[in-house]
Amino acid sequence: MCAAILLSLFAAAAPAAGPAPADEYALAQKLDALGLPFNAFFHYAAVLKKGRADPHFIDAAAGAAGAAEELGDETIAPSLFARIYGDGLPGVPAGRLARIHAWLSLLAYRSGRYEEAATFAARVPPESAAFPQAQYLAGLLEQRKDPEKALATFRAVAAMPRAEPGLRELASLAAGRTLYALHRYAEASAAYAALPRFSRHWDEALFEGAYADLRNGDPGGALGKLHSLHSPHLRDEFVPESVNLTAILFQQRCLYPRVRAALEQFHTEYAPMRDQAKEVLRAGPPVEEYWRMLSPSDARLPPAMKQHLLKNERVASMFAYLGRLAREDARIRGTPSLAGTLREELLENVARQEELTAQLGGKFVQGRLADMAHLIDVLEGDTELIAFEATKGEKEMLETRFDPAAQLASQRLARPVMPQTGHEYWPFDGEYWPDEIGYYRYTVKDACPRSKEE
Secondary structure, eight states: OOOOHHHEEEETTSSSSOOOOOGGGHHHHHHHHHHOOOHHHHHHHHHTOOOOSTTTTHHHHHHHHHHHHTOOOHHHHHHHHHHHHHTTTTTTTTTHHHHHHHHHHHHHTTTHHHHHHHHHTTOTTSSSHHHHHHHHHHHHHHTOOOHHHHHHHHHHTTTTSSSHHHHHHHHHHHHHHHHHHOOOOHHHHHHHSSSSSTTTTHHHHHHHHHHHHHHTTOHHHHHHHHHHHSSSSGGOOOOHHHHHHHHHHHHHOOHHHHHHHHHHHHHHHHHHHHHHHHHHHHHOOHHHHHHHHTTTTTTTTTTHHHHHHHHSSHHHHHHHHHHHHHHHHHHHHTTTOOOOHHHHHHHHHHHHHHHHHHHHHHHHHHHHHHHHHHHHHHHHHHHHHHHHHHHHHHHHHHHHTTTTHHHHHHHHOHHHHHOOSSSOOOOOOOOOOHHHHOOOOOOOOOEEEOSOOO
16 A cells, blocks of 8 residues: 555645634534545544544544445545544444444454454454454454364354454355365365355355365365356456466476477467566556546456456445546535535535546555566466476386386276265266256366385
């Protein structure tokens, strides 16, 4: 997050022109009642910046929290409340205070202040609407010291009916990652499988579930998940690691033609993406341009990279925030009682905030784009090692006059294990059907020479 932009965002909370100080709180209330939470928040913030001596300080804190919650603001509001929190905010209603504590926990977590983040997360009570998010954050913090406790927390969040679907998905992913770190690979695979098919984070669950299957001694399950991930229905996902994992799984069984096919897929699909992203980064456009690159009509970014960025929670939150700002702009223009200097000031505040949010969002996109380009660079180095090992293996087969085709012909493919009910077996014939994706399993032969002991 760009500190300079955040300071600009916070400074903008004091309108350049406006009412006399004595009228600031009254105006904020009026704007709140008119359904203009963004401008109401700015005027509540102006009261708060005067300090606790102001008679409306606590009421303004409660009003600012309500307006920010309505806006879905995860940027300005946490920074504002971090500055004024001090030893607490006694007198703020419990629901609003719980939301403030959730924001402060998130802000501390993003800043690497983990003890402080845990303290604020623990202050969010179960009856609060912010409780599921605070518990998810608590689970992330518990992973560092007590993974078993973190696992219980993630499972509880994933089962909360009032938690947003996206948060439940993230909790299931986090449970899978925690189980994987505990070397409980079969349970990790089951946790990843709990994510709904074609949901927002399903591609991550398929890829990480494939790793869990690999470590659990189930290469057929791993290759089946990767087959789903590479299907036409998921062609827009950014999953370069999955191609390398496919190559590694085939290499472990000395199936070198399949290894080379996977490596060719990597170089055909992902090397051009990396080059296109680096060209954009080298051009050095203004940070807000990176935000505009996420527009459906903008072709400067590769589609898979754009899709990956659009699925990011921070990016989605900023888009939702900008949507609320646009609605506020329309509401101001459509309210006859708002006229003259005040109307122009309110519209200017919204326009300035839209510009600053685009800058903040653009800075975030720029950083993530550089991360994705770097990831492809790293994986490209891995492909060179995989290709070298494949060439070495083929050379050894030639030198020992080993016949891999004869060994493969001597092996029978076993039919995959089937669940007792609710499934039917259909061999894959090259066609992809949506109701089959996610349920593929490979039966894999092994072309590696057997040792003398075998």
